[in-house]
Amino acid sequence: MPKVCVCVKHSYDVSEIKVDPSTRAPVLVGVKKKTSDFDKNAIEEAVRLKEKLGWTVTAITYGPDDAKSALREALAMGVDEAVLVTDPGYEQSDTMVTSRFLAEAIKKEGPFDLILLGEVSIDGYTYQVGPRLAELLGLPQITHVRRLEVKEGEVVAERDLEEGYEVVSAKLPAVVTVTKEINEPRYPKLMDIMKASKKPIKTLTAADLGIPDDKKGAAGSGMEVLKAVAPEMKRKEHVIKGKEPPEAVAELLDLLAKEGVVR
């Protein structure tokens, strides 16, 4: 049976990130993590291939031990096998290192007929991992897919681009990144969640994948983050409260006229 691999990221829930008022740095400690939204769509699409065509589905994540919960969710949604690729240098890894670990794990667990992942992660938002994986694996890439049809040895996909929708085909194997529009991810049943909690999760390390020290963590990364601070929104914050609408509107229009944005 053909095999599909779905790559998932256990991401920071960005809506929960707060800013340290004194340093203006984002505070990540204690922030809840979850399976990145778009990757859930990728899981759903993979599980539908299993249901429709009998493919087997492997979920792979690169992350720390807590990333297992993303794999548990994937298993509960119907994925057959789950692989945690882990390394102590994870937090310092850029997309180059992430893609390297994922590509090596895909080679080791494969061959796969199709590799699915979200178009972007909710926390990193780089759009890089899909195309990088495709290059490292020497496969065609089809990004931003909102509709996917898998046929014998081929995929037909509709991509969502700025100016229009592009329908393309490619021979399998291929790397496909999906948008949130492609499907509605299922909510696993309690029974499936319980079953998933007992399924084995395979762990792979840099040593298992033959990745040397200078190719991982900060040392293996192609870029570095020098700083991250919350942008200062210097706005006037002039809020009109407790006034009747006609009065409030008159005041607002007056202010906007002074700014020169309304006549």
Add this chain to the structure above:
Amino acid sequence: MSIWVYSENPDLMLELLGKGRELANQLGAELGAIVLGQGVASKAEELAYYGPDKVYLVDHPNLATFTAEPYTSALAGLANKYKPDAILLGATKRGNEVAARLAAKLNVGCVTNCTGVSIDPDTKLLLLNRLVYGGTAISTQRCKTKPQIATIPPRTFEKASKTDRKAEIIKEDVAVEEPKIKVLEFKKKEFKGVRLEEAEVVIVAGRGVKKKEDVVMLEELANLLGGVVGYTRPLAFDLKWADQWVGMSGVVVKPKLYIGVGVSGAIQHVAGIRDSKIIVAINSDPDAPIFKVADYGIVGDLYAVVPELVKALKAKAK
């Protein structure tokens, strides 16, 4: 030393040439413009007047239709031959996918969607600013490998203007991969009137707007102000009121006047309106986060405030 720029989007290419010229001058570097396609010699001729020192042209049948693999291989072929210090690409969806694949091919780092580019005085490397964590923070990043690869979204920098100076055009015969993807069809998106990203006034409907019919009221307001109506993600995506939304994951706007109507101000939305000149919020909840990032706001029921605003603007217009 050299900086290269490339985008398949003609407007964005001029913006990259504008910023590229500025960076090249600061570094005393050469500015290279890349032109890829089939039968595109005239494009190279034209761009040669927009400030580059050299135009590198790859004219090849495999580049007749834009697909990632041949475009990436052409860029990689040029980069391997000439070893530029940095390559700035347009952060369209096509541009980002080529940038990332190129970075993997060249085994280098890449920073996508940069809203700021400057030069580190010590290392002479590019300092790249991008939003991270859903717009919570702006990070400063730096490539450790060369060529440095970064992508820049549309409308971030000023376009280069035409000059009298013509750059040298270098026609290159680099190896170009066969396309791996077959393009079967392209269905153009229909845009009515002014595009959101280009509008001078943007009125955004948020979750406070209860029914789709109520948007008529906002359209009336938009017409009076010479603007267009946009939506937040929950309305566009979850409720399917529109194909696109305003926000970090959708359309980034920078109008002269933004009015959020019933918009709460989630960080992902705010990240997409941050560069608006004036931000106005109308919301019944005085604690809505949008008020913290607004210049002016009215705490009140939008169903009372918006009609009043329409009435007042109509009276003014008379």
